[in-house]
Amino acid sequence: MQWFNLILQGVLIGGLYAMFAAGLSLIFGVMRLVNIAHGDLIVLAAYVALMVTQTLGIDPLTSLLLVVPIMAILGYALQRGLLNFTLGQDLLPPLLVTFGLSIIIQNGLLEWFTADSRKLQAGAIEIQAFQALPDVWVGVLPLIQFAVAVTVIAGLQALFYYTPLGRAFRATSDDQAVAQLMGLDTRHVFAMAMALSLAVVAIAGVFLAVRANFDPSIGPARLIFGFEAVIIGGLGNMWGTLIGGIVLGVSQAIGAQIDPGWQVLAGHIVFLIILGLRPQGLFPKVSG
């Protein structure tokens, strides 16, 4: 039964990892951009939520109403003002610019907030749990986070395949030049994609902040977890990303059980094994 609990914890945190991955995956799908600053933006969202909850005295969940639009607008501006200029044939500019951005965000947060560990308080809900089965306890917060993650992914899928914006994303991703010929301002389309990605990042950031301590340096690890979830699950498949996140979460849980220092390492090793044996991922839809 202890193992069952363990796997369950892993599955639930997998949802959070899938949310880290979803924003990353979306951007890559639409504009072939890998945002190395992605993890740091999740941490930035956590700090924005910290400021919002502190100045307005509201709880983290409510703060989402402000944090999500703030991050979305930031995403639009970032893409329009900076990242659009890095897109093109060459691989180096987007990679190096987003790497530079990552360093800037980390150190900016360090200067502003210091390296102190912070956490968002969500109140009693943080320790609430219910008994689903004999000997199986499920935390309420992790369950909510998982449910939200599934909803976000379902929402993104729906947006991609059933809305005009999603159509614009797919058309632009297919053939940027012809999309422009059909009247799509691709600068705007890319910026909307980044805005959407950062909206998801905002939700992920708030959940991260409620779940555990955070400080300016934890961004790269979130990027890596998101990236591992995408690769394990397979590129181009949002539901695959969810599975990837779950596989990662479960691997980490098992690793932690063997030895606490092995938690993250276990996830990396599973990732490397899958990379070695099945590089296209578990459920691939497109090639990278």
Place this chain on the structure above:
Amino acid sequence: MTKVEHATRSSRIGVALTAVTLVALALAPFWGDRATLRLLAEIFTFVALASLWNLLAGYAGLVSVGQQAFVGLGGYLLFALVILAGVHPIVAIFLAGPIGALVAVPVAALTFRLRGAYFAIGTWVVAEVFRLLASQISALGGGSGVSLPAAAVIAMAPSRQMREFETYWLALALAVAVLGAIVALLRSRHGLALTAIRDNELAAQSNGIDVTRIKFAVYVLTGFGTAMIGALIFLMKLRVSPDTAFSVNDWTAFVIFITVIGGIGRIEGPIIGTVVFFALRQTLSDLGSLYLLMMGAVAIVVMLWAPKGLWGLIAERFGWQVLPLQRRLVLDKETGGHT
């Protein structure tokens, strides 16, 4: 007969200047103080690291943000060989190279399955794996690391001054060797292939160049060099720990910024970049995270507005090259160029 010539007037001047500079640097222990020697040694290691990263990213198109894996590997190999196998520290440095190359083989095999930016993050994951594994090795201090035992330190040389001279010359020699090897590689047939890959990978491939094999070889060679430099760096520090050995900031961020600002894809770039970087660091002194923030901003600006870096701007404006790497066809006057 047509000949291929490498040198130009500017490169002849450049080579002469370089020779003079090298002699002056070799004599530094006799005209410089301790602090100067330490600074110069640091500069040499960064020039070497940046040149290797430049070879990987600027020529082979492999952008790695995980080279700290090999720096740390070299560092840990040094301490492992010295502490656990009783090897002389300097011998350990020379062993770190081949072992680093051996490790690079499976790493490349795995990470090459990823493309572009995903490859970059993959190399980062590998570095993280190395870091986490290193912190599990209790014989080398686990998470807090370990210092070089006194016996090994003394084995290097009887006096502290001699030891510092030794490591200084080693740093200079290693930097020169790395640069020399890179120049030799670029002047060779393989170097021509590399330059072709740098300019247009697809065209290079369709011209029969085995791009994957060359990239693999370059990655392994870079691992070789980076591990040796890592070993030297941590010999100079006399102490190693997982966080310092595998630090992204120290061994990747600074190296990338140096290369970007100096000029990617040109051999003079990392040299210029290192000089600029250290000049800034000396004048701005230690601003900590603010300094990193500024470097990041400058790197972004350079990447967008002067993607060829400082040396790129200079070289294109004046047609200079310091080291004779161009290939120019010289037509034979007598036969009018036809054979």
Place this chain on the structure above:
Amino acid sequence: MPEPLLDVRAIDAFYGDFQALFGVSLTVNVGEVAAVIGANGAGKSTLLKTIAGMMTPRHGNILFNGEAIGGAAAFDVLKLGIALVPEGRRLFPSLTVEENLLIGGQSRRPGPWTLDRVYQLFPVLAERRRLPAPALSGGQQQMCAIARALMANPRLLLCDEISLGLAPIVVRDIYAQLPAIVAEGLSLIVVEQDIAQALKAAARVYCLQEGRVALQGPARELTRERIAAAYFGV
């Protein structure tokens, strides 16, 4: 004489350092079909791409409805009323037939062309509306590409080699629909390798040779000898 709908005045176009068009001039009047013919590499596609905004002309002017559009972005040019059916069809492979058409219509320009209207014009598209675009045959894809451009309700439609790679009977079927398109108030520029087809469909013909207009005139006045001479540059 009323003002021409499209007035291209002595434009040069470059691909990097390579000059593809040399002082090319062309006019299209309202309700007119103009054909641009020429050998491969003569600059026909380049001309259409420059008009559509995919490329910027280096000298000269492009006036549409009296307004200068040279150098305007492609998405702005579409909003002004010029739509291009690109060479090689270039449908969006991830999208279904209907989604491709809807993309064409997303600029919401007012006009007679709606989903129903284009399905009337090309019924075979209606039958296959939910199929992914790559599943269509060459001729059907060409119809889809034309319909997609029509959905933008342009005033000027540019057709780049719509006969390329298609069986003659399919080409005839597609060209048979052009009069219906013109009847709805559109003007056309048709780039064609199939000279006979071009001469049949168009009122005016321009022949390009190595980036220059070698011959121009009303279709019925041009003899085969003159066209061959201009086409091949003899």
